[in-house]
Amino acid sequence: MSTPTSSRLRIGIGGMAIESSQFCPHRSAYDDFRVTRGRALLDRYTWTRPDSDPAGLVEWVPLVHAVAVPGGPVESAAYDRIKDELTGRIRETGPLDGLVYDIHGAMSVVGLDDAEADLTAAVRAATGPGTLISASMDPHGNVSRRFAEHLDLLTAHRMAPHEDAWETRERAARKLVERLVRGLGRPYRAWVQIPVLLPGEKTSTRLEPAASLYGRLASVEALDGVVDAAIWVGYAWADEARCRAAVVVTADDPELALAQAGSLARAYWDARRDFVFAGPTGDADTCIARAVASSARPFLISDSGDNPTAGGAGDLAYMLGRLLADEDLSSGRVTALHPGITDPEAVAVCCAAGVSAEVTLSVGGRFSAGTGPHAAPYVLTGTVTAVDEPAGPDSGAPGGSPAHDGGGRSAAVTCGGVTVVLTERRKPFHTRADFGVLDPLAYDLVVVKIGYLEPELYEMAADWLLALTPGGVDQDLLRLGHHRVRRPLYPFDDEGFEEPELHPVLL
Template sequence: MTTPTRRLRIGIGGMSIESSTFCPHRSTYDDFRVTRDADLLARYTWTGPGSDLDDLVEWVPLVHAVSLPGGAVERETYDRIKVELADRVRAAGPLDGLVYDIHGAMSVVGLEDAEGDLTDAVRSAIGPDALISAAMDLHGNVSRRFAEQLDLITAHRLAPHEDAWDTRERAARKLVERLTSGKGRPSVAWVQIPVLLPGEKTSTRLEPAKSLYGRLAGIEAMDGIVDAAIWVGYAWADEPRCKAAVVVTGDDAELAAAQARSLAEEYWRVRREFVFVGPTADADTAIAQAVASDARPFLISDSGDNPTAGGAGDLPYMLERLLADDELASGRSTAIHPGIMDPAAVAACFEAVTLSVGGHISKCEPYRLTGTVTALQGATSADGDGPRGNPAYDEGGRTAAVTCGGVTTVLTERRKPFHTRADFGELDPRTYDLVVVKIGYLEPELYDMAADWLLALTPGGVDQDLLRLGHHRVERPLYPFDDEGFEDPDLTVTLL
């Protein structure tokens, strides 16, 4: 890296959400945490004074909006954020580059390729000469329209995403390296793979994803290569762009294309080897096995209504099944089931306690719950989006715990994930026999807590059984929707 004659001016901004088109929820402006100015720079560890990049770069904060995953974004909300981002890019004056902090699986009402549309606007605002370096989630989608507006593009290499902040830093540092070296835009080797799998089948804890993603650092280290990335795509949006993808960037175009082709061919070859990250069962079987087990606490994932994948978070399906179990209903065994979003029920808990729970977003019958209020917690404002924090969202809002038999249900005013011990507040999940969370694969703290666990294949907007969701706009043929007689897809790499 050479020292430039002046400090580089690099903007930072983006819009980040994962959106299920099968979820009836609609994401509005109030669902986003929007940061600007010093608050935006404070998200990152490498932008402040004392960073080794400080002498090289003047970081220019634009606007960044991040939301808990949910349903498709309302068009008015999307347009408001897009216009502000583009306007701030223009107002910033000439920029050498942009760190583009996005997710890649945003769906917007009325749009087919939201990130493609957003990136068109950003490129138009910043001009053709500035370099754009995108940091993405590996569950994002990479259409050609989107990728050809970018100069550098990388994604997480771990699922669960323990490297999310490393990915953002890698995108920033690669951009600074390009700008200080004067090499300009590298070749971008792009290829999509006709495979669409849920994230719970592509965890890098297990093969074959472990080895596939394990190749990336070695490819990146090759002379002539800048970066290598694999996306599994986002399975719960019904859009033509939704499929796996590989992008390799480098100054050696031939080598980049060869490595992209090699990764794509391996991904296709092992497509049938991807398995769920843990043992699976339907809800009733999972509950029965957990109750019968001696392992405590026994965790069950209510995977179909996982709010951090885009589920509504208000389906009372698992609550009903828990209380249908005699051991749990009688209190001989205990369970805690956090995270059913129902603001009216929470408000009632501060006063009464016969409740209709869930079904306000999801088109289902609410569950009639009669029990005892055992905990009330006031509004909090956990800042989970700071440096190295959970890149989630404002998790404020009141919660109420209602106990019926042996089952304690935690109701929330807002859609809220339960990923850590702290998310449970004063309730200690380790004191219950079963912990039933609205999640897919277990986040690290829950994974370490579990004496055993099962992935319950439950219904919802992020149903793990893709074939029963009803995709009809994805490009076919596409595995696993099509399998037999589908052996030789076109994996030709395009140099953008």
């Protein structure tokens, strides 16, 4: 493609992003997605503003973007509806020079084995072969060959927690524009999968070996002839052949791409046993006992097995039961704040009763009931200490979180020293603002449904523990029951595992 002279580049923006645990009984419906179009879609990104393109080289074409809080697999009707709108808008808008493809990479859809490959094939069919597609992804996505072969550029975040998520999207857009403006066409992509599948909580870039592995990527990208370098951890809570780590090095020099991809893949494989959890761990009772005995305040505990931002249902009352089984907490000698269990029925009762009312509730298990003893509802008697009833519909701020991340209505109920936050919709608690009127610093313990701590929680914590609790995103992968992943695969197979052939191929 030649450098444009009289006409601007037409670059579309669109995608579909969700992380879906196939071990989670929740199903993600259309209403779980925040669907953005038109000017609102362009406003998600800083680099679509006129002052970011003073030469007026690009006409950004908003298509449709759908993003949801992680959860269970997407209902097929919801997936088809979003896919049809995305591909339909691509066809309706006319020829595109490029497409910024904003996805996650760990979407599961009921009835599909490789949802991103299916979606991307449809997108490629809609754009035609002449459009350069640049994908921005999460490193916890899966990169199958079926998926990657439809893309021209693909990159992923280089930090976990993902403090560089918006920087990654900008990099995907910038690399695309650079190639189109310079008329460089399609680069080579050296792709290789690595037979390792680890939970994100073991691959935080705060620690080695992930810090060094991901730290290499910028230097690889800086090599003459290289366009981008990326490592994907894969998504551990899906059960598909594509679920494993991967490396892609994108370059104009094919031999350089192959050499660098092979080197990164070998380093990842060699370090597989060195990955450790992002913090000290224990079962629920051990973590609670250690937190109660500690003088560090607030002491944070991650209820990691039911983490809704990794794909957990967010409705398990298991940790609530363990907190109230502790005598210091049940008596009120020690206080704890435990957000947020998804239970719309319990929230409705609390809102009707009002603040200061005594209530008896059956809490939890709204999605997960019947999936095991850890999913049983907990009968809670306590006092409603706060209610939050938003005046309008939930909304996600531009550039922010998915639809309904406000959780709809919520209520806090206190029993002994434990205050539990019940939410109408599945909701993460990552920032101080997520806690609303409740001050997490006023409690001895804060027990959040999360894995590794997001930055604001990390700064808040005087100390913390990662509780290895049960749920749809159980950190103990071996007890989940994977049976469709491609074997051998570490850590499912270890002793006697033959050295894999880590030979990248050019796409």
